[in-house]
Amino acid sequence: MNLRTPGPTPLPEEVKRALAQDMVNHRGPEMAALMRETTAILKDLFFTQNDLLLFTSSGTGGLEAAVVNTLSPGDRVLSISIGYFGHRFRTIAKNFGADVSPLDADWGKAVEPEQVRAALEADPRIKAVMVTQNETSTGTTNPLQSIAKVVKDAGKLLLVDGVSSIGSIPLETDAWGCDVVVTASQKSWMTPPGLAMVSVSPTAWEAYRQARMPRYYWDFDEAKKYADKGTTPWTPGLSTLYALNAAVKLMQAEGMQHVFARHKRVADYTRGRLKSMDLKLFADERYASDTVTAFVSPEGVEQKRILRRLKEEHDVVLAGGQGKYEDSMLRVGHMGFVDVPDVKAALDALEQVLSEERAAKAAPPVPR
Numbered sequence: 001m002n003l004r005t006p007g008p009t010p011l012p013e014e015v016k017r018a019l020a021q022d023m024v025n026h027r028g029p030e031m032a033a034l035m036r037e038t039t040a041i042l043k044d045l046f047f048t049q050n051d052l053l054l055f056t057s058s059g060t061g062g063l064e065a066a067v068v069n070t071l072s073p074g075d076r077v078l079s080i081s082i083g084y085f086g087h088r089f090r091t092i093a094k095n096f097g098a099d100v101s102p103l104d105a106d107w108g109k110a111v112e113p114e115q116v117r118a119a120l121e122a123d124p125r126i127k128a129v130m131v132t133q134n135e136t137s138t139g140t141t142n143p144l145q146s147i148a149k150v151v152k153d154a155g156k157l158l159l160v161d162g163v164s165s166i167g168s169i170p171l172e173t174d175a176w177g178c179d180v181v182v183t184a185s186q187k188s189w190m191t192p193p194g195l196a197m198v199s200v201s202p203t204a205w206e207a208y209r210q211a212r213m214p215r216y217y218w219d220f221d222e223a224k225k226y227a228d229k230g231t232t233p234w235t236p237g238l239s240t241l242y243a244l245n246a247a248v249k250l251m252q253a254e255g256m257q258h259v260f261a262r263h264k265r266v267a268d269y270t271r272g273r274l275k276s277m278d279l280k281l282f283a284d285e286r287y288a289s290d291t292v293t294a295f296v297s298p299e300g301v302e303q304k305r306i307l308r309r310l311k312e313e314h315d316v317v318l319a320g321g322q323g324k325y326e327d328s329m330l331r332v333g334h335m336g337f338v339d340v341p342d343v344k345a346a347l348d349a350l351e352q353v354l355s356e357e358r359a360a361k362a363a364p365p366v367p368r
């Protein structure tokens, strides 16, 4: 199957083989070696010297961990949202009692650093800023580096949802001053779902010591204490960890600059092909994502019919839209284990289905 959804993403052979390994004692030396090696490589790929914690969960668990470990009920937070996942991060903060101040852009647009600066200047009570680097629901990437500069110049804590960005597009955790960065194994990491990876800066640890939101499973300090002993507080998703270990070694061998260049090449190719099919891309071109491309379902052709024909006739799986665009958008995932021939095959199939559908629509009705 040519799986072109924005997560889960396809697995390299080395990763599939790693998944087949037998269990070990997760309190024993094999686990310690596995965790230490994986964490050390992950830190390089995050461009960080900060602590890097692993949680057995999907990305949303990592987002909840970021919130409950750094904030107290009543804390004022600036929540930047440009789509479905920005709203999810916001909802988590709200549900745990944060006093959320929203900063939104229309879906398909990014937030400009000047807007963030104005929002911070207007409300000195803001303690932290939450932002999604890459909004998977619209294929739009916020200019994180310049947003981070504004946030750090203002001395605020910066919590980043990097779930569908880090590992595929540049995110320099330390150089940009990102205090907490969250990602998940099934995205850029060429690994099955099951692990969230979270980096925690010294500033985030200071916030941790003040933070009073309730937490148990997600407690950073528990995770860190156990990580120092080469294990996790709770039983880990061991097979996913084997897979992640194999995957990060592949990424390290390729080199992150090459990984970023590959994603850019694939994204440019995808956008070019979609435009050549007269399809309307959803994202503002200046901020178009290199990990997922969203386009508007062509007029007169039912989105579900396109998805079904692609799957049944070509074994190609694209994603539909989310939230208010659930039925009117299509998305091509191109993150992780992907290169141009993979998207070419999917887009050739899309072109064929669309030309057949458009021809059928244009054809005069058959006389009875």
Ligand SMILES: Cc1ncc(COP(=O)(O)O)c(C=O)c1O
Pocket: 006, 007, 058, 059, 060, 061, 085, 132, 134, 135, 136, 137, 161, 162, 163, 164, 184
């Ligand atoms: C930007 C972003 N944030 C958060 C999530 C939630 O991750 P999960 O589905 O792994 O909980 C996703 C998943 O698609 C995402 O793309």
